Amino acid sequence: MKLAGHDAMARQADERTTTYRVKLPRRVVERPLRQVARRVLMALTVLLATAMIVWADRGGYNDTSDGTVDLLDSFYYATVTLSTTGYGDIVPVSDFARLINIFVITPLRVLFLIILVGTTLEVLTERTREEWRLNRWRSTLRDHVVVVGFGTKGRSAVETVCATGLKPEQVVVVDPSGKAIEAATALGYAGVTGDATRSSVLLRAEVQRARKIIVATQRDDTAVLVTLTARQLNRAAKIVACVREEENAPLLRQSGADAVITSASAAGRLLGLSVLSPHAGMVMEDLIQKGSGLDLVERTVTKPEVGLKPRDTDDLVVSVVRGHRMLGYDDPAVGTLQLTDRLITIARVTPTRQVVPDTKPLP
Structure with a gap:
């Protein structure tokens, strides 16, 4: 009830002080x-x-x-x-x-x-x-994905998420640029034009009902404010944010982000790895690219795999997620696999082999 009252008050204040626009995708647009x-x-x-x-x-x-x-x-x-x-x-x-x-x-x-x-x-x-x-x-939107920022990072994140089977109707893009929202709606996503640091704009994207929130803004300070506002509106959603500078990552985690990706340092490490070992760099680049070659996927443990060690499975297991802990494949605490575990594996994706619905590529 408190959240509903906050929603109504924010929308009323937004109509008086903020210029926003919610745009739904159209199948046929005639000039x-x-x-x-x-x-x-x-x-x-x-x-x-x-x-x-x-x-x-x-x-x-x-x-x-x-x-x-x-x-x-x-x-x-x-x-x-x-x-x-x-x-x-x-x-x-x-x-x-x-x-x-x-x-x-x-x-x-x-x-x-x-x-x-x-x-x-x-x-x-x-x-x-x-x-x-x-x-x-608005009445039918539930458990959707809100993407704040539809630049290169935001677009790639949406493509990766939708590749797992998420429908475009379940994606809402928030961006201050009208051109970015036009590009998003052309791909079938709903769009909200406005400043995502304002709670009223995020409420227009129904962020309080979202299951996942991706923060891919151009500035680190904006990412912190967006994450803080989104976490205040939705305590249960999983928030993944991207920053340029690694020193800002702890601040994002304190603001409520569940996972933080540092774009500048990650790109720098990939460049350094490619210089030291070109082949290792090619493997890492292959893992990052979605839809071909090797992919990192997360899946549940199958019944035949229960009781086995990670090395005894058919897939190449990298880590085991048990509860809220992530254990390495060689961690003695893993022991044998349990039915409630989730496996992070490296799988080869070919045109004839699609990722099964139970698996999901890591963001």
């Missing part, structure tokens, strides 16, 4: 100019069809000015009839012409009016439809 051109072409087609119908039956019409109907009169009659102007100077006089007006020209008039007002109606209903989509999205 406005193309949409208008298509509607104009349809209206002209209806006008031309009506004029040709009148011209084909011109003998059944009477023009009060000269008594005959030519091609120009046909277009004139079609224009004033479809626009419901109806001056009355050209009228159908034969029974056949009147039947054509009833069963053909009248439906064409209705179609013409629908085409003309279609764009206006679409503009008027767009806001209501978008509000309905947002409300429905």
Whole structure:
């Protein structure tokens, strides 16, 4: 109840002081100019069809000015009839012409009016439809992944998470850049434009219901503030954050991050390893890249593996996760494998072999 009250108060304050925008992905997006051109072409087609119908039956019409109907009169009659102007100077006089007006020209008039007002109606209903989509999205969103920052790091993190089977609908991207959110929604993710250091913006991403939060901002101080705010709103979510400088990692952990990745030092160590041992560097790069070669995966222990030692399994076991402890494969405390253990293994990924649903690549 306290969190719900905080949510409502934050949203009210946000509407007064903060500019934000929640954008859901669209499957088909048509440019406005193309949409208008298509509607104009349809209206002209209806006008031309009506004029040709009148011209084909011109003998059944009477023009009060000269008594005959030519091609120009046909277009004139079609224009004033479809626009419901109806001056009355050209009228159908034969029974056949009147039947054509009833069963053909009248439906064409209705179609013409629908085409003309279609764009206006679409503009008027767009806001209501978008509000309905947002409300429905918020009501169904649970246990999703919130990604703060959609740069190179954030995009790679999302691709890795989705490669395990997570649906794009379960990913919400938060970024202050409108272009970044456009790129995210183009890939099928929901996006929130705004400053993620503000609790009101994170609440728009439903961070209080998220299961995992990825903080991939460009600045370390921003990452600390985002992590602190996210942890305050969601005590149970797993938060993984990235920093540039290793000296800022302890501060991020104190702010509530469960895991901290130091991008600068990690890249430096990989460069140094590649210089000292190029082949070892290639192996590490292969492990980092997702979808080919070797991958680090985490999986549960299968029943046939219970009672075995890590070295006796078919996969190359690196570590064993037991409870809240991570033990090395050669740690004497491991003993034999238990059914509740999780294994971190190195597996080879090929086009014909996919990662099973029970496994998940390490972030």
